[in-house]
Amino acid sequence: MAYPAMNNPTTRELLADLVHFDTVSSHSNLAMIDYIQRYLARYAVESQLIHDDSGSKANLLAVIGPQHIPGIVLSGHTDVVPVAGQQWSSDPFTLTERDGRLYGRGSADMKSWLAAVLALVPRLTATPLRLPVWLAFSYDEEVGCKGVHGLLHQLDGLPVLPAACIVGEPTEMRPVTGHKGKIAMRCTVTGHASHSAYTPQGVNAIEYAVQVMQQLMALAQQLQQQQNLAFYPPFSTLQTGLIQGGKALNIVPDHCQFDFEIRTLPGTDAQQRVDEVIAWSHRQLLPQMQAIAPHCAIHFTRLSHYPALQTRSAAMIDSLLALLPPPQNLQTVAYGTEGGLFQQHGVPTLVCGPGAMAQGHKADEFVSLEQLEQCDAFLLRLWQWLQAGSFT
Structure with a gap:
């Protein structure tokens, strides 16, 4: 797949590319992972792949900034649920705009978050960061959070564990601190x-x-x-x-x-x-x-x-919450995420991302342009904070 013509593609352009990849959990995600890996290489970001036993799927792990101090994990899954048997108004693997909404499989759950994180990479690499950012993209979340275990094993081997994680599941940019x-x-x-x-x-x-x-x-x-x-x-x-x-x-x-x-x-x-x-x-x-x-x-x-998620109090978590627009409206959800696994491994975790889970897993899944803008604004504040990062 060709990249957009401009040097630094927008979240929307990246989302269009990511939606194009059919990463239903029963299929391989390697084409999309290769796209992301080549995109990161354009900004001199090295990435590591952790394959499943079959070799047909892979997690991606990359770090930007100094690795000897705790930083932040931006985490998301690359797989999506099937479209078979669903009645779509447009091609589910072609991003389509209607009435301020972007339709496509994974647009809400959760390729819009991945696209926003990737759109931030040019900024993250343009200026020195005092705190590192880890990109952790997994496979097979939709079938039981299976792929993320390989990522966590790699994080466990780091000299210093990350200080916090944001899992960008669709929460309408409201921070979730607990789930079942x-x-x-x-x-x-x-x-x-x-x-x-x-x-x-x-x-x-x-x-x-x-x-x-x-x-x-x-x-x-x-x-x-x-x-x-x-x-x-x-x-x-x-x-x-x-x-x-x-x-x-x-x-x-x-x-x-x-x-x-x-x-x-x-x-x-x-x-x-x-x-x-x-x-x-x-x-x-x-x-x-x-x-x-x-x-x-x-x-x-x-x-x-x-495991369930019950976010532990931590200075880094408080700092991240302060970057979100008020009111913060801390909430819990009934569905599960990979967040509980990150926290179980000693990394305090928030769940927060664009879109609504109510739009996921069904025909005509969408994310609103407003939600993309809110996510981009949050990540911009995060980047600015990381340049002068502090745990207090």
Whole structure:
């Protein structure tokens, strides 16, 4: 892809290029990562790629400024959700302007943030910075925050950890200091098939799976007892989202699989609660199943996991908040981000970016021009502050 003709492209121009790349999580993001890497090289910014095991995806990590002192991470994910089955008014991979809005897949979630950060690079490299800026762009956030772990491993190896991180998920440029965590699990029940006329000779995997789900439903009720009114809903939630099982009505099914998730308040140990259900199913259900057919089993597999975010008080966080326009309106959200993982690794984190999450993940996703302007203005203030940076 050719670069815009001007030396220093605008956020909008960069966003048009980034939207053009089909980085749906099931696809490779390497073409877009290569574009970003070549763009950074134009400003003499070296970048490091951290590939996944298949080599078809990569994180990008780069630093601008001195590396021996703590700085700020500007973080975002490169992948987007699918467009299949959605009715778009225009090509989802071509940025289209209508009525002060820019439409395209990822325009809100979250390529507008990536574009704004890249548009700031010429300024960041034009003048000496007292504090470094780390660019951390990940893959596979939309399928469970999987790619960012490679980035965090690299940050863990630095002589000095960054002092703060901004994850630019769409928050309408309002700082988010808390969100729920999530654990996604798969339960696979192996029963024993038989003709439905002789059901006692079989082990019905669907019916045993239902009993596990009933236990999960009871756990969901228990989770509602612990509430935090800073969140909506104000309690941890649990739901089953997918189920598969059975081959024909006249065959006792020997297989059933279902996926469930728990979205937890900060301070709630989701894995402990899952372990309680696992122990119950092995104690209560397995003996009944294996009394008929010893090969029967119930297996649980963790699909993805990320921790909740509860931003710690820190001098750098306070300084970043002061750069945002008043009123700051600190808020929490129910959805998750990579922010909890950065904080878990010792980097105090804010979530703040252009656009609204309500516009993401659906047809005709958009970001408003006003939101882009607000983001550019914030990053300009950040650049000015970094030139005279201080932790106090």
